[in-house]
Amino acid sequence: MSQTTVREAPATQGQQASGNELEIREEEEATAPIVVAENIHKTFRSGEIEVHALRGVDLTIGTGEMVAIMGPSGCGKTTLLNTLSGLDSFDEGEVTIEGTSLADMNDRKRTDYRARRMGFVFQSFNLLPVISAVENVEMPLLVSGVRPAEARRRALASLESVGLADRASHRPMQLSGGQIQRVTVARALVNNPALVWADEPTGNLDVGSSTEVLGLMQRLNREQGRTFVIVTHDPQVASLCGRIVQMKDGEIVANE
Ligand SMILES: Nc1ncnc2c1ncn2[C@@H]1O[C@H](COP(=O)(O)OP(=O)(O)OP(=O)(O)O)[C@@H](O)[C@H]1O
Numbered sequence: 237m238s239q240t241t242v243r244e245a246p247a248t249q250g251q252q253a254s255g256n257e258l259e260i261r262e263e264e265e266a267t268a269p270i271v272v273a274e275n276i277h278k279t280f281r282s283g284e285i286e287v288h289a290l291r292g293v294d295l296t297i298g299t300g301e302m303v304a305i306m307g308p309s310g311c312g313k314t315t316l317l318n319t320l321s322g323l324d325s326f327d328e329g330e331v332t333i334e335g336t337s338l339a340d341m342n343d344r345k346r347t348d349y350r351a352r353r354m355g356f357v358f359q360s361f362n363l364l365p366v367i368s369a370v371e372n373v374e375m376p377l378l379v380s381g382v383r384p385a386e387a388r389r390r391a392l393a394s395l396e397s398v399g400l401a402d403r404a405s406h407r408p409m410q411l412s413g414g415q416i417q418r419v420t421v422a423r424a425l426v427n428n429p430a431l432v433w434a435d436e437p438t439g440n441l442d443v444g445s446s447t448e449v450l451g452l453m454q455r456l457n458r459e460q461g462r463t464f465v466i467v468t469h470d471p472q473v474a475s476l477c478g479r480i481v482q483m484k485d486g487e488i489v490a491n492e
Pocket residue numbers: 280281282287289307308309310311312313314315316
């Protein structure tokens with residue numbers, strides 16, 4: 237929120253720098269790539285049918301950027317997120333994340349890297365209905381071996397950061413749509429990820445809830461320098477992003 241908070245985040249690299257130097261460093265950080273994708277091709281094959289879903293995609297995401305990916309249904313947006321984040325394979329090209337090529341990581345290393353550095357706000361990773369908000373949020377930590385007491389502490393802190401500390405013991409069906417979506421954001425952020433992938437994070441939300449979730453992501457981007465890549469059909473979402481990447485038929489057709 238305040239300038240001070242914004243400046244303090246990157247200051248771990250040098251405490252004594254003047255405001256000016258920090259601003260320059262922030263700019264440098266903002267332009268250092270966190271993801272570089274070159275000539276990505278991906279074809280789905282099921283029986284006789286082949287879908288060439290990604291046709292030579294080149295995309296660079298700078299550290300600390302908030303990027304929107306837009307385009308008509310079926311143009312390859314979800315496929316792009318899945319391949320760039322290492323959730324799914326691709327046939328050709330190279331993806332480098334924080335300087336390491338996905339091809340140089342084995343499955344275990346990729347999974348491990350995702351658990352440590354990435355967060356996901358995907359509708360296919362919905363909340364489990366039978367457990368509480370805080371139990372849903374702490375799940376990724378427990379899976380990656382964090383001790384239960386520590387996982388609970390961090391999950392509560394993450395819920396607090398999305399304004400839902402007082403709903404920790406509610407189950408998803410005892411929450412509003414916007415609150416559910418904020419819990420998924422809390423879960424995506426609980427491991428303190430450098431990079432958050434979101435696939436239509438406001439897809440099922442009314443305007444009010446959507447504004448809430450967006451404001452939250454924008455704040456985390458600005459104050460904590462987290463990188464967001466957000467697939468969206470929603471012009472309101474796109475207008476808050478620093479850059480809009482337009483896709484069509486498996487290709488990037490505009491990037492500004
Ligand atoms: N597992 C799969 N097997 C076969 N074809 C697939 C698979 N997943 C996606 N496709 C096809 O690949 C293309 C791109 O799909 P994708 O899900 O990336 O689109 P999208 O841009 O996310 O669309 P939407 O906006 O509707 O979510 C589509 O034509 C789709 O039918």
